[in-house]
Amino acid sequence: MATKQPIFKLSANIVSNLRFALIISIFPASQLGAAEAISDAAVNAQQASNAAVATSQEAINGLVDQTQQLSTQYAQALAELDSFNQYNGKLQEQISAQQTEIASIQTQLIEIETTNREVLPLMERMVATLDQFIAADVPFLIDERVTRVRNLQELMGRSDVAISEKYRRILEAYQIELEFGRTLEAYNGMLGEGAQARTVQFVRLGRISLMYQTLDGTETGYYDAQAKAWVEDESYTESVIAALAVARQEGAPDLLRVPVPAPQGVR
Numbered sequence: 001m002a003t004k005q006p007i008f009k010l011s012a013n014i015v016s017n018l019r020f021a022l023i024i025s026i027f028p029a030s031q032l033g034a035a036e037a038i039s040d041a042a043v044n045a046q047q048a049s050n051a052a053v054a055t056s057q058e059a060i061n062g063l064v065d066q067t068q069q070l071s072t073q074y075a076q077a078l079a080e081l082d083s084f085n086q087y088n089g090k091l092q093e094q095i096s097a098q099q100t101e102i103a104s105i106q107t108q109l110i111e112i113e114t115t116n117r118e119v120l121p122l123m124e125r126m127v128a129t130l131d132q133f134i135a136a137d138v139p140f141l142i143d144e145r146v147t148r149v150r151n152l153q154e155l156m157g158r159s160d161v162a163i164s165e166k167y168r169r170i171l172e173a174y175q176i177e178l179e180f181g182r183t184l185e186a187y188n189g190m191l192g193e194g195a196q197a198r199t200v201q202f203v204r205l206g207r208i209s210l211m212y213q214t215l216d217g218t219e220t221g222y223y224d225a226q227a228k229a230w231v232e233d234e235s236y237t238e239s240v241i242a243a244l245a246v247a248r249q250e251g252a253p254d255l256l257r258v259p260v261p262a263p264q265g266v267r
Helices: 012-026 029-136 142-156 163-180 234-247
Strands: 184-191 198-205 209-214 220-224 229-232
Touching: 029 142, 029 163, 142 163, 184 234, 198 234, 209 234, 220 234
Parallel strands: none
Antiparallel strands: 184 198, 198 209, 209 220, 220 229
């Protein structure tokens, strides 16, 4: 039988060490120093390379940060540009609306000028008609009503008062005259002129009847619209007393006996 030889398994490290020992044993000592110098140079080159890589990485990181910063600024600039564009769009809409409003105002000014030429004569006729109406009407509160018309006539000649205000004041005067026709009123005033003037109590029932009575109650009468004169008539004494009480809210409303002018036919 053949004898089996023992088998030895060497690890990679052992083999490497053996090779290094073999190399050392083969090369002389002079060449060993050169190899060490080469090894040191290689190490230094590797360290320099690593330092260069680190420096390059820092530069790259700086460029990345700068790029991110510039990207953020660019995004902000785009957002601001969009905001400015929207704002400019709104301003353009406002400018267009203002231009339309200016054109409308210019048109209205032209229309107002035309209206003034047409309305002013109309308002002057209204004031003149009111003056004539008061002169022909029952003479109650005559001073107050005449003064109102005089103020309107003065107002019409003022250039610092708007047409609308003049028209409003005229309508107000007409409204006051309209109210007189459907109200019961009592007030004190003067009747007669000169030595015949005396203070009396007037009572007005719309425009139907205007009666009077002296303060001592010794004289009673009414205004005759057809004759345009005051008529003394003691038969209306009790009626005037009752009308005065109702007008001053001193008595309950009741039927009143008052002088009424006879109706006239239309000519």
